[in-house]
Amino acid sequence: MNSNTISAEEMVMTAIDKYADMVRRICFLHLGNRSDIEDVFQEVFIQYYLNADIFQNEQHEKAWICRVTFNKCKDMNKSFWRKRIVTLDENLEIAYETEEESDLITALLRLPDKEKDVIYLHYYEGWTVPEVAEILHQNANTVYSRLRRAREKLKIKEEVI
């Protein structure tokens, strides 16, 4: 038990170093508050610690963390308290380098959560549509249509790209 705990602890520490950026990015998509992000971080990695022995491979581990982070962010946003107060969102955005970039990111952040997620997973993390579908527990075709819809909304910017 003891050795097991230590190894799990070590796993968490490495996982934090390895996946912190990804978790941070997902948080960036969904949350606008530093303390919320901290909460999500803690919860995600506590979950990771508790389930450290279930991961089959690195890919699975990464997908699992993605999924947990999405869920935690959603939980955070749907909490009773959050629905009824307006948080003072800190300016968490990283400075934009170009005008197009700023427009694109602003438009992206305005998308519905579902569409944001697919765009992020597919275009940034580079997962294929079936993989994304598996992570989100959705039908592949659903993911396709969400991607299409998201692209339509971002279309003007895409042309710029």
Place this chain on the structure above:
Amino acid sequence: MENMIRYFDRVKADEELKEKTKNYIKESIAANRGENIGNQYRSKRRQTTLRRLSAAVVPAAACISLIIGGYALYKTSVNYVSYDINPSLELGINFFGKVVEAESFNADGEGLLEESRIMNHSAVEAVEVLTLRADEKGYIKDDGSTVIAVTAESQKTKTAEQLKEKMGNSIQVLLNEKHLNAVVYTDSSNLQIRTEARQYGLSPGKYKLMLALHALEPDINLEQYKEARITDILLKADELLKQKQISPSEDAEWNFNLIRSTAEKINLRHQENERNTNQNEIQSVSPASIEPEQEQEQNQTRYLSPKADSSDRSQTQNENRNEISSSPAIEQEQTTVQNQNQNAGADQADAEQDQTQNQEQGQGQEQNSDTGSDSSGSGQSSQNQKQSDSGQDNSSAGNKKPNNN
């Protein structure tokens, strides 16, 4: 897309965030070393959900208990009003003065209750409705001898008195409005009598009267009065009162005063009624129009100082205008006797009757038969018969009287 990728590349978890998370994980692992952290974590979650649940449940429970409590308060009878004619009823009055319970003690009462909608009405309204209903069903006789007994029962004497006053007044007003002829007898009692009455299956109002009867005559068979009208009970009590020579003020507990005055009222009504049917030609001042209390007073004062009773005299003189009196003193006695005859039971057997009056009885009877019309002969003579019987009772009683004084 490169724009986005480039931008996302720059979004990175800062060292501080990583450190914080690591510290938190370490702390929570250290805090739960040796224990199952999962359970701990889950139980913490359960606690928060519990807290969230309780945030919703506690006010809801408070609301529900308030509603239930309010309903219970509304539905609980605080005071009771017992309503008896022959139908015997009891109404439970809640804290807000509304009728929330109604119970009948005999078949008549049940019938009356079934046809009256009194639930959730105010006590006064309920009693009025019941009185009207009772009249429709013929419980209130036209001759005015019917007694409506209303007994207010409450833990507090003051409340009972107030309730009694209110009930009595409202019924009296109603009777006057509807030109109903009935005597209202109001009384108040405590809840102890109510519990006792319940054991005998009687309404408290009736039970209290029966207790009074029992106090007067311990050997009396109370069973036969269980189904009796209040009128009969009152008359019996009055009769006993006279027989026993108990002065009304002697025993405040049973309200003999009240019983007597009510019985006198009944007798007055009887008298009035008979006179109306039998002696229509005589247009005299109706005795019923005299205030009952005043009448009672007159009855009492007459024996002390007959001369003071001028109004009564003039009235009776009016009736006896054909008679020639030999002397003022005799005339006085004659009129008293005459008055006695007219007022039937009320005056005829009064316990404080003078002995000389008993002696004059025969004369009075003769006069009476002289003045009485033919049609009324039989009724009058039976009345006189009764009178002479009670007169004899009183003569023995009257003999004792001077010793007492």
